[in-house]
Amino acid sequence: MKSIPLILMGCGGVGRQLLQHIVSCRDIHALNYGVRLRVVGVADSKSLLSVPDIFTTELDDHSVDEICRLKSNGSSLSSLTSYGDYQVFSNSETITNITEVASHLVRSTGLAVVDCSASSDTIGILQKVAEMNGCIVLANKKPLTSSMEDYDKLVLHPRRLRHESTVGAGLPVIMSINRLLSSGDTIHRIVGSLSDPRDDLGGMDVARKALIVARLLGQRLELDSIKVESLYPAEMGPNAMSVEDFLANGVSQLDNSLADRVEKAASNGNVLRYVCVIEGSRCEVGIQELPKNSALGRLRGSDNVLEVYSRCYSEQPLIIQGAGAGNDTTAAGVLADILDLQDLFT
Amino acid sequence: MKSIPLILMGCGGVGRQLLQHIVSCRDIHALNYGVRLRVVGVADSKSLLSVPDIFTTELDDHSVDEICRLKSNGSSLSSLTSYGDYQVFSNSETITNITEVASHLVRSTGLAVVDCSASSDTIGILQKVAEMNGCIVLANKKPLTSSMEDYDKLVLHPRRLRHESTVGAGLPVIMSINRLLSSGDTIHRIVGSLSDPRDDLGGMDVARKALIVARLLGQRLELDSIKVESLYPAEMGPNAMSVEDFLANGVSQLDNSLADRVEKAASNGNVLRYVCVIEGSRCEVGIQELPKNSALGRLRGSDNVLEVYSRCYSEQPLIIQGAGAGNDTTAAGVLADILDLQDLFT
Numbered sequence: 001m002k003s004i005p006l007i008l009m010g011c012g013g014v015g016r017q018l019l020q021h022i023v024s025c026r027d028i029h030a031l032n033y034g035v036r037l038r039v040v041g042v043a044d045s046k047s048l049l050s051v052p053d054i055f056t057t058e059l060d061d062h063s064v065d066e067i068c069r070l071k072s073n074g075s076s077l078s079s080l081t082s083y084g085d086y087q088v089f090s091n092s093e094t095i096t097n098i099t100e101v102a103s104h105l106v107r108s109t110g111l112a113v114v115d116c117s118a119s120s121d122t123i124g125i126l127q128k129v130a131e132m133n134g135c136i137v138l139a140n141k142k143p144l145t146s147s148m149e150d151y152d153k154l155v156l157h158p159r160r161l162r163h164e165s166t167v168g169a170g171l172p173v174i175m176s177i178n179r180l181l182s183s184g185d186t187i188h189r190i191v192g193s194l195s196d197p198r199d200d201l202g203g204m205d206v207a208r209k210a211l212i213v214a215r216l217l218g219q220r221l222e223l224d225s226i227k228v229e230s231l232y233p234a235e236m237g238p239n240a241m242s243v244e245d246f247l248a249n250g251v252s253q254l255d256n257s258l259a260d261r262v263e264k265a266a267s268n269g270n271v272l273r274y275v276c277v278i279e280g281s282r283c284e285v286g287i288q289e290l291p292k293n294s295a296l297g298r299l300r301g302s303d304n305v306l307e308v309y310s311r312c313y314s315e316q317p318l319i320i321q322g323a324g325a326g327n328d329t330t331a332a333g334v335l336a337d338i339l340d341l342q343d344l345f346t
Numbered sequence: 347m348k349s350i351p352l353i354l355m356g357c358g359g360v361g362r363q364l365l366q367h368i369v370s371c372r373d374i375h376a377l378n379y380g381v382r383l384r385v386v387g388v389a390d391s392k393s394l395l396s397v398p399d400i401f402t403t404e405l406d407d408h409s410v411d412e413i414c415r416l417k418s419n420g421s422s423l424s425s426l427t428s429y430g431d432y433q434v435f436s437n438s439e440t441i442t443n444i445t446e447v448a449s450h451l452v453r454s455t456g457l458a459v460v461d462c463s464a465s466s467d468t469i470g471i472l473q474k475v476a477e478m479n480g481c482i483v484l485a486n487k488k489p490l491t492s493s494m495e496d497y498d499k500l501v502l503h504p505r506r507l508r509h510e511s512t513v514g515a516g517l518p519v520i521m522s523i524n525r526l527l528s529s530g531d532t533i534h535r536i537v538g539s540l541s542d543p544r545d546d547l548g549g550m551d552v553a554r555k556a557l558i559v560a561r562l563l564g565q566r567l568e569l570d571s572i573k574v575e576s577l578y579p580a581e582m583g584p585n586a587m588s589v590e591d592f593l594a595n596g597v598s599q600l601d602n603s604l605a606d607r608v609e610k611a612a613s614n615g616n617v618l619r620y621v622c623v624i625e626g627s628r629c630e631v632g633i634q635e636l637p638k639n640s641a642l643g644r645l646r647g648s649d650n651v652l653e654v655y656s657r658c659y660s661e662q663p664l665i666i667q668g669a670g671a672g673n674d675t676t677a678a679g680v681l682a683d684i685l686d687l688q689d690l691f692t
Contacts, residue, residue, distance in 0.1 A: 025530035032504065032527070158378065159689060164525075170658055172525060172666075176518045181378070182685040183516070183678035184371035295667070298644065303662050312516055312675040313668050316649050320518075321641070322664035329658040332529035339528040343505060343689035 001034055004338065004345050005054065005105050007041040007098060009125070010117030011071040014139050014165075015042075017331035018116055019064045025335065035342050041101055042067060045119060047077035048094045052085045054101050055108065059086075099128055106134040110345045112338055115140040116331075127153040130161070135344060137337045138163040139330055144215070145208040145223050151215060160344065162337035167209045168194055168304045168324040170333030176320060177216055180310055187217055189279040189309040191290070191317075194324060196302050202237075203228040203274075203285045210276035214283040221283055229286025231274065258287075265289045271297045295319045347380055350684065350691050351400065351451050353387040353444060355471070356463030357417040360485050360511075361388075363677035364462055365410045371681065381688050387447055388413060391465060393423035394440045398431045400447050401454065405432075445474055452480040456691045458684055461486040462677075473499040476507070481690060483683045484509040485676055490561070491554040491569050497561060506690065508683035513555045514540055514650045514670040516679030521686075522666060523562055523654070531656045533563055535625040537634075537663075538652040539642055540670060548583075549574040549620075553631045556622035560629040567629055575632025577620065604633075611635045617643045641665045 006022075008015055022037050029035045038058040041050040049067070051057040059067075063084065070079070078090045089097045098113075102125075105111035112135040115122050120142045129136055130153060138144065143154055144166060155161055164174045173192075180187055190213060195206040207228045214221055234240065236250045258272070265272050270289040273296050277284050290297045295305050295317070304324025307317035323329050352368075354361055368383050375381045384404040387396040395413070397403040405413075409430065416425070424436045435443040444459075448471075451457035458481040461468050466488045475482055476499060484490065489500055490512060501507055510520045519538075526533055536559055541552040553574045560567055580586065582596045604618070611618050616635040619642050623630050636643045641651050641663070650670025653663035669675050 021530055028530055029528075170525075170529070171664065172518050172522045175521065175525070179510075179516075179518060179521070179682035179686070180678070182375075183682040184367055184374055185678050301662065312672075312678050316647065316668060318517065318666075318668035320666060322659050322662060326658075332526070332531055332658050336525035336529040340525070 009043045013327040015116035016068045017327040047090045106132045130156045135160045139165040141166045141208040165330045165333035170329040185310045187310045192306040227284045355389045359673040361462035362414045363673040393436045452478045476502045481506045485511040487554040511679035516675040533656045535655040573630045
């Protein structure tokens with residue numbers, strides 16, 4: 001049986017779901033791949049809980065349940081000053097110990113460090129892991145949308161980095177783009193509806209996703225250079241208008257100003273969609289007029305859609321569509337990424 | 347630089363396009379992955395052309411052009427009784443020599459055997475390669491749609507077998523299904539429009555694709571047990587009606603009989619589509635009534651569409667759509683598969 005040691009950073013909804021998926025998939029992974037995922041450490045923003053012997057032991061299924069219960073109640077791992085045979089490190093010790101555990105494991109058995117947090121604080125650890133030639137799996141968008149300097153350090157060994165769940169949750173977006181690139185296809189244009197605007201009226205979440213895709217295509221861009229059209233004007237922003245005022249008066253003003261644009265688009269046979277467009281050196285997020293009859297134009301509800309135009313998909317785009325959010329789907333994408341790294345472990 | 351030795355079987359449109367893609371992607375592969383694909387042998391149905399030293403030499407770019415020209419003129423490799431430093435083996439020698447070359451390379455550097463033929467004759471060689479722990483990449487559907495006994499021998503080492511281009515050409519169908527399976531998602535139902543009915547009125551091509559997907563999901567089925575609804579009745583088959591008669595009289599009769607079904611579907615708000623359905627232990631190919639408003643219902647032109655319903659994609663399916671045929675796209679899918687095996691080479 002091939003053993004893949006894992007350190008998980010981030011015990012929010014996605015991280016906890018991942019731990020539960022790992023436990024429930026043990027039989028499938030053993031039977032289909034001869035692989036066992038061995039969780040050797042779990043960290044939240046303050047603390048690291050690690051197994052007594054990182055080379056032979058693992059977080060048992062009962063402890064996984066306990067940790068998930070603790071975290072879903074809003075407690076910190078640091079509330080466990082001790083827990084069974086496990087070691088608990090807090091505050092400044094946390095980063096030192098993750099790096100130390102990683103260094104030992106990368107040199108011996110190999111290691112995957114999985115980042116399901118939503119924090120920028122993990123970037124330093126991840127860069128060290130990349131430098132050591134360890135594997136990295138991200139659901140966290142922040143490390144990939146920091147400066148180009150940080151980005152370059154992270155993608156040092158591209159085959160050891162997976163991040164499907166940073167764009168469109170478990171949808172096979174990153175992997176499909178990577179396949180087109182490795183087959184020498186030329187990607188002309190990507191248009192995507194990659195977030196639910198109800199959660200992201202300011203557009204920053206979709207801007208991060210757009211940046212991740214643009215950098216994958218070779219654009220050397222910084223986040224603040226992406227043109228983002230917010231769905232609300234500055235005078236309705238969180239610093240200028242209260243939530244109550246925004247809901248009572250702001251939203252109806254937005255509806256009025258958009259109604260004109262909707263009508264104008266309709267007169268061209270088009271509809272408005274809030275999308276990212278990546279084309280040549282262009283990377284933008286905003287409202288676009290799109291053909292009513294395209295996959296994006298027909299989009300209803302909360303699905304994500306990506307249209308890729310390339311040499312191979314020139315007349316009609318390659319379309320990937322489906323649920324692009326949710327802890328279950330996001331964690332499933334992370335787990336598929338981990339399994340896809342199995343050939344790098346012995 | 348990591349070198350991946352390849353033997354290509356099949357020099358039809360897809361095989362020749364693959365050789366040309368390999369040449370034109372050399373820089374991308376070197377730069378992005380540090381990988382060089384080294385073609386050590388090319389075989390058609392009668393002959394094998396192999397390089398003088400399989401451990402160090404490769405088919406040079408000029409020879410690739412020459413071979414492609416020869417094959418696109420309809421000649422056989424056997425017309426090359428000798429060609430530069432290359433060795434040419436014909437007829438019964440061919441299989442013996444492919445097996446011998448494969449055996450040497452698998453034991454030393456590793457090897458990928460790529461089958462772009464449309465023949466059942468490659469099954470024996472492929473099984474030997476699988477048994478030796480070599481890598482296999484298929485665009486050829488026949489080896490995966492032979493008996494379950496043959497299938498089991500071929501999928502002996504699932505991570506060393508890739509076959510994206512057997513279903514939907516380069517569309518990321520197989521890989522997306524494999525990711526769902528490795529993440530422990532439960533697939534309830536797959537519905538796909540996977541061929542252009544103008545090329546496949548009898549439905550056997552799409553039946554093979556359906557079988558490949560069904561076996562991937564764990565169904566242990568034989569090709570002849572798949573219920574295939576032909577678009578023409580037996581009395582219009584190739585043995586019962588001439589092509590002239592079929593075109594002059596047969597087609598209009600088909601149109602009439604389908605018109606009733608189209609009308610009945612429309613009265614239910616549905617449309618007719620020629621699809622495969624894989625669900626539980628069911629695997630069928632035929633005309634189905636589907637919602638006008640689904641991805642399959644909206645389908646126009648020659649795109650392929652796959653809808654996957656699973657635990658993660660339950661309300662709305664995961665949809666993959668795009669061009670599902672063509673030598674360029676098919677060969678690109680094969681090339682992406684080869685690159686995806688790179689971690690198995692040292």
